[in-house]
Amino acid sequence: MKTSQLVKLTERFVSAVEIPGEGKRLYLDTERRGFGLAVSAGGAKSYICLRRVPGHGQIRFKFGNVGELTVAEARRQAEGILARMAMGANPVAERREARTQEKREAVRGITLRQATALTVATLRAKGRLPRTIQAFDERVIEKYLGDWMDKPLADITRADVRQRHHRLAAEIARGKYALGRPRGPEHGRHTANAIFRVFRAIYNRALREHPELPANPCVNVDWFTVKTDRTAIPVEKLPIWFAGVQKCGHAVRRDFLLFILFSGLRRESAETMRWAHVDLQRKALHIPRPKGGEERAFDLPLSDFLVEILERRRAEHEQLCAGNERMAQWVWPADSASGHIVESRVEIEGLDWVPHDLRRTFITCAEHWCQPRLHPYDVKLLVNHRLSGDVTEGYVTPSLEYLRAPMQAVTDKLRALCAMRKAKVVRLPKRAA
Numbered sequence: 001m002k003t004s005q006l007v008k009l010t011e012r013f014v015s016a017v018e019i020p021g022e023g024k025r026l027y028l029d030t031e032r033r034g035f036g037l038a039v040s041a042g043g044a045k046s047y048i049c050l051r052r053v054p055g056h057g058q059i060r061f062k063f064g065n066v067g068e069l070t071v072a073e074a075r076r077q078a079e080g081i082l083a084r085m086a087m088g089a090n091p092v093a094e095r096r097e098a099r100t101q102e103k104r105e106a107v108r109g110i111t112l113r114q115a116t117a118l119t120v121a122t123l124r125a126k127g128r129l130p131r132t133i134q135a136f137d138e139r140v141i142e143k144y145l146g147d148w149m150d151k152p153l154a155d156i157t158r159a160d161v162r163q164r165h166h167r168l169a170a171e172i173a174r175g176k177y178a179l180g181r182p183r184g185p186e187h188g189r190h191t192a193n194a195i196f197r198v199f200r201a202i203y204n205r206a207l208r209e210h211p212e213l214p215a216n217p218c219v220n221v222d223w224f225t226v227k228t229d230r231t232a233i234p235v236e237k238l239p240i241w242f243a244g245v246q247k248c249g250h251a252v253r254r255d256f257l258l259f260i261l262f263s264g265l266r267r268e269s270a271e272t273m274r275w276a277h278v279d280l281q282r283k284a285l286h287i288p289r290p291k292g293g294e295e296r297a298f299d300l301p302l303s304d305f306l307v308e309i310l311e312r313r314r315a316e317h318e319q320l321c322a323g324n325e326r327m328a329q330w331v332w333p334a335d336s337a338s339g340h341i342v343e344s345r346v347e348i349e350g351l352d353w354v355p356h357d358l359r360r361t362f363i364t365c366a367e368h369w370c371q372p373r374l375h376p377y378d379v380k381l382l383v384n385h386r387l388s389g390d391v392t393e394g395y396v397t398p399s400l401e402y403l404r405a406p407m408q409a410v411t412d413k414l415r416a417l418c419a420m421r422k423a424k425v426v427r428l429p430k431r432a433a
Helices: 009-017 073-084 091-109 110-125 128-136 138-148 156-171 183-209 236-248 249-265 265-273 304-321 358-371 374-383 391-395 401-417
Strands: 004-007 024-029 035-040 045-053 057-065 282-288 298-301
Touching: 009 401, 024 045, 035 073, 045 073, 057 073, 057 249, 073 091, 110 128, 110 138, 110 183, 138 183, 138 249, 156 183, 236 249, 236 401, 249 304, 249 401, 298 401, 304 401, 358 391, 358 401, 374 401
Parallel strands: 004 024
Antiparallel strands: 024 035, 035 045, 045 057, 282 298
């Protein structure tokens, strides 16, 4: 069957034209050469121009749909289009370029604020932890990059980010964003690095949605080398820490800090412990959403000291919550917006520490202080770190009971170290000559 046919295009013919069973049929007008009607198997009818264009070959250009234009209107438009084609214009290429330009303009319009919202929505869809999402909070970014929030990403250049990164570090060091806290060069460099790592992630997410954006300008950031004081509590200071925590007048906070040290949990995982996840009969704690997402959920064996702490909390729980349902679900209840403890650090004379140092201390004890030393895989499994990634990792499937012995070994060693005291030296009298 022929795919094209010469006919006089009229309103009656266009409305009554037969729909082809498959493919597309062309009806070329006998009154105006190059003007035609295209009818598809799906029933779509559109007006076209068909002409050979110098340097481009034969071009077929759709310029309107039946119903939007009458035949007479379409024929008049076709005359102008065909005249331009005769002069060498390619309307198909022109339309393609116009659409590309529209996309460029649309991409140019996406601002840092819009890209931030897109990133946060993506993180929530992936089930990332609230602490991860908090780093992309619009208010935090606006605090440091407020004048960029409504600026198109495409207008932020490589030079802009390099200069702003250095300027931000200097401003923080001078105390511009201090909020009453002392700040110095190290604070400024650390914060500037953190803010522009967040900016880089936001830009990369926008780039996935809009590939027409320029390359990420953060390739031009000269990242500061920042010294971090990531350390465990020294062995000789563990008794000081332990004694200081025992003196804490807040029983929930005291037991919470002890639990972190003797379990090795991350602070957020410990803060959000629910009684529904505690099984005192099995001596196990389920961690449903650790760092890395729900796919990293695991069961932690509880040593005798951890069970002792939880039994103590359970015994006092009802009295502490006093019917407050918001607090009752949490192992570490507190009169806070969340219903659980959120501020846990206590001041201890002679010791500068942060809660995450307790996890570092647990890992250090497991890797170096326990004798005999624990297997590296056992340590990683206890603290929910990824294994090495080698072939052997795929075969490591330890049970809860298998990990109970390493956990108890760390507990025993930490209890011994926390109980250490400096030996008292008694000076003996000199022997008579």
